[in-house]
Amino acid sequence: MSAPLLSLQNLVLSFPAESGRTAVVDKVSLEIARGETLALVGESGCGKSLTALAIMRLLPKPGRIEPPSRIEFDGRNLIELPVPEMRAIRGGAIGMIFQEPMTSLNPVTAVGRQVLEAVLLHQPLPRSAAHERVIELLQMVGIPDPRQRFYAYPHQLSGGLKQRVMIAMAMAMRPRLLIADEPTTALDATIRAQILELLRQLSATTGTAVLLITHDFGVVNEIADRVAVMYAGMIVEEGSRRELLGQPRHPYAQGLIKSVPRPAARGGKLEEIKGVVPRPGRWPPGCRFAPRCPYAFDRCETELPQRTAVSPTQGVWCHLVEYEVHA
Amino acid sequence: MSSLSNAVVVCLLIGAAWLLRHLWHDRYWRESGLQLWRRRPLALITLAVFLGIGLMDSIGWVGGGGGEDDEVAALRSRTLIDRLFQPERFTEASYSAPLAAVSFYGGQPLKYPGSHLLGTDILGRDVVYRALKGIRVALLIGGFTSLIVIPIALLFGVSAGYFGKRIDDAVFFVMTVLASVPSLLLLIALVMVMGRGTVQVCIALGITGWVHFCRIARGETLKLREAEFVDAARALGVSDRRIIWRHILPNIAHLIIITFALSFTGLVLAETILSYLGIGVDGSWGQMIDQARNELSRTPIVWWNLTGASVGLFALVLAVNMIADALRDIIDPRTRREGQ
Numbered sequence: 001m002s003a004p005l006l007s008l009q010n011l012v013l014s015f016p017a018e019s020g021r022t023a024v025v026d027k028v029s030l031e032i033a034r035g036e037t038l039a040l041v042g043e044s045g046c047g048k049s050l051t052a053l054a055i056m057r058l059l060p061k062p063g064r065i066e067p068p069s070r071i072e073f074d075g076r077n078l079i080e081l082p083v084p085e086m087r088a089i090r091g092g093a094i095g096m097i098f099q100e101p102m103t104s105l106n107p108v109t110a111v112g113r114q115v116l117e118a119v120l121l122h123q124p125l126p127r128s129a130a131h132e133r134v135i136e137l138l139q140m141v142g143i144p145d146p147r148q149r150f151y152a153y154p155h156q157l158s159g160g161l162k163q164r165v166m167i168a169m170a171m172a173m174r175p176r177l178l179i180a181d182e183p184t185t186a187l188d189a190t191i192r193a194q195i196l197e198l199l200r201q202l203s204a205t206t207g208t209a210v211l212l213i214t215h216d217f218g219v220v221n222e223i224a225d226r227v228a229v230m231y232a233g234m235i236v237e238e239g240s241r242r243e244l245l246g247q248p249r250h251p252y253a254q255g256l257i258k259s260v261p262r263p264a265a266r267g268g269k270l271e272e273i274k275g276v277v278p279r280p281g282r283w284p285p286g287c288r289f290a291p292r293c294p295y296a297f298d299r300c301e302t303e304l305p306q307r308t309a310v311s312p313t314q315g316v317w318c319h320l321v322e323y324e325v326h327a
Numbered sequence: 328m329s330s331l332s333n334a335v336v337v338c339l340l341i342g343a344a345w346l347l348r349h350l351w352h353d354r355y356w357r358e359s360g361l362q363l364w365r366r367r368p369l370a371l372i373t374l375a376v377f378l379g380i381g382l383m384d385s386i387g388w389v390g391g392g393g394g395e396d397d398e399v400a401a402l403r404s405r406t407l408i409d410r411l412f413q414p415e416r417f418t419e420a421s422y423s424a425p426l427a428a429v430s431f432y433g434g435q436p437l438k439y440p441g442s443h444l445l446g447t448d449i450l451g452r453d454v455v456y457r458a459l460k461g462i463r464v465a466l467l468i469g470g471f472t473s474l475i476v477i478p479i480a481l482l483f484g485v486s487a488g489y490f491g492k493r494i495d496d497a498v499f500f501v502m503t504v505l506a507s508v509p510s511l512l513l514l515i516a517l518v519m520v521m522g523r524g525t526v527q528v529c530i531a532l533g534i535t536g537w538v539h540f541c542r543i544a545r546g547e548t549l550k551l552r553e554a555e556f557v558d559a560a561r562a563l564g565v566s567d568r569r570i571i572w573r574h575i576l577p578n579i580a581h582l583i584i585i586t587f588a589l590s591f592t593g594l595v596l597a598e599t600i601l602s603y604l605g606i607g608v609d610g611s612w613g614q615m616i617d618q619a620r621n622e623l624s625r626t627p628i629v630w631w632n633l634t635g636a637s638v639g640l641f642a643l644v645l646a647v648n649m650i651a652d653a654l655r656d657i658i659d660p661r662t663r664r665e666g667q
């Protein structure tokens with residue numbers, strides 16, 4: 001097996017708090033293979049978006065990547081890269097799309113010109129060739145009538161079309177990794193399916209790996225190869241899609257999957273996970289999920305669980321699972 | 328002095344022709360121009376006439392045609408407008424009403440009966456001629472000062488808002504210091520130091536005037552810096568300079584246009600105040616209004632001096648405001664009508 005495309009090793013992100021700095025992402029390790037789609041799942045506030053921004057080195061200002069974190073992309077540690085080289089990676093080797101297509105496009109520039117900017121940014125092309133490339137990109141992301149839409153302004157496009165334009169910009173340089181931060185959260189359910197299908201198709205045809213950040217297991221089911229579940233700044237379970245959706249082992253992952261509305265369960269009560277994600281700095285000393293966990297016992301409250309391999313690909317950070325496996 | 332002015336006019340004309348040719352070849356700007364014409368034809372014509380007169384009043388040369396009887400006047404450069412009106416000859420003894428045949432006081436017959444469209448002032452000078460001479464001064468003060476103010480304010484405001492920290496502190500310090508001095512006092516002091524004259528007054532007005540727009544530009548940049556499309560641009564690997572150029576500036580273009588219109592008119596009016604204080608620019612509308620002030624108390628009233636200057640001021644201010652308003656609507660894609 002070849003080296004992974006992207007590997008996060010003990011990523012720690014911190015923000016200043018009343019006393020010193022507080023970690024908001026704590027020792028996250030992840031790997032994404034070439035062409036693979038990894039879904040990073042978790043509730044809001046668990047640090048998944050910050051992890052994505054950290055990969056791009058775009059962490060908002062007081063935030064800091066703490067040593068000895070490593071973000072290895074294609075064998076290079078992005079944390080140590082000088083700024084100009086990092087800029088070449090952004091949009092070049094790694095593309096990113098955001099949650100809000102409504103506000104992620106410059107309102108006073110025609111969308112074609114914005115894609116054109118993305119195309120010309122990392123590769124000098126003659127004007128007409130670049131123009132053709134933009135049309136080609138717009139076509140690739142399924143925008144009808146791309147020659148006309150080139151001159152459209154963002155307010156003239158629907159949310160779905162805007163998100164397609166964003167994807168076209170992110171895919172302009174045929175990146176090896178596409179980071180999609182909740183790409184479908186702001187869209188209608190029907191459009192959501194289309195956009196996910198587009199991402200899946202692009203990943204399959206161009207060989208681009210996708211890091212998909214979401215809180216929705218419905219999305220995971222549609223496109224992910226592998227899944228990592230995050231809770232309060234840590235990974236609590238990782239595994240293939242089939243494993244995680246079929247036999248989730250961590251109580252948190254189980255709770256998340258149960259809380260997805262299903263047509264079969266109509267009329268019944270939708271299950272929920274009681275309580276809220278603890279704020280960074282107020283994390284319990286043991287397992288972070290212990291206060292909300294229905295199966296918590298004394299050891300959970302004092303000791304941070306270690307990774308337990310359930311299968312060659314599935315790993316769980318839970319004391320209960322550790323007992324079950326070793327028993 | 329006249330050769331410099333002539334050279335500037337030639338440069339301006341060449342620059343304008345070059346710019347228009349370029350804009351005409353760009354589909355977007357051609358459509359914008361046509362839309363502007365469709366929305367505000369009268370204001371455009373007014374402004375064009377004013378600009379034309381201002382330019383005519385800037386082209387001059389020494390000698391030829393009229394005024395040779397006065398030796399000093401013969402050595403002075405005279406502009407196209409001067410040559411058209413022959414101000415040395417085209418005067419009366421004192422006040423005369425518009426199109427009157429006799430003078431206002433005493434009723435003596437005039438040298439040019441029935442030909443002063445707006446009468447004459449206390450020194451017998453033709454009011455239409457003086458009002459037309461005021462156009463050039465107003466355009467210079469409004470236009471030239473805005474050209475100083477807007478780039479400075481943009482440079483400082485946008486960089487303070489975008490980069491923050493030390494740069495923001497420094498810019499804000501300068502702004503606060505300037506704002507804490509009463510601007511009129513500062514204006515007077517600057518004019519006193521630099522001496523009277525059109526350029527000096529422009530520079531003085533520029534130094535006191537940029538703070539306001541700088542503050543607006545800074546605030547707007549602070550807001551835009553956090554916008555998601557700026558984040559998206561960063562994620563695409565766009566450099567700071569390019570983000571400012573392509574994403575921040577186009578999004579504050581409407582402010583630039585509005586500020587230009589407001590400052591243009593505000594500056595023309597500010598010069599009036601300076602003239603009232605006796606440190607304005609010679610031949611400005613402000614000076615005319617200042618002189619006309621005393622005439623309003625006469626019975627029967629002498630109204631034509633004030634009217635001449637005010638109509639010019641009003642027409643210019645209104646035209647510039649209307650054009651700027653329409654231009655703002657046109658460059659904003661959300662209010663632009665797709666013209667076919």
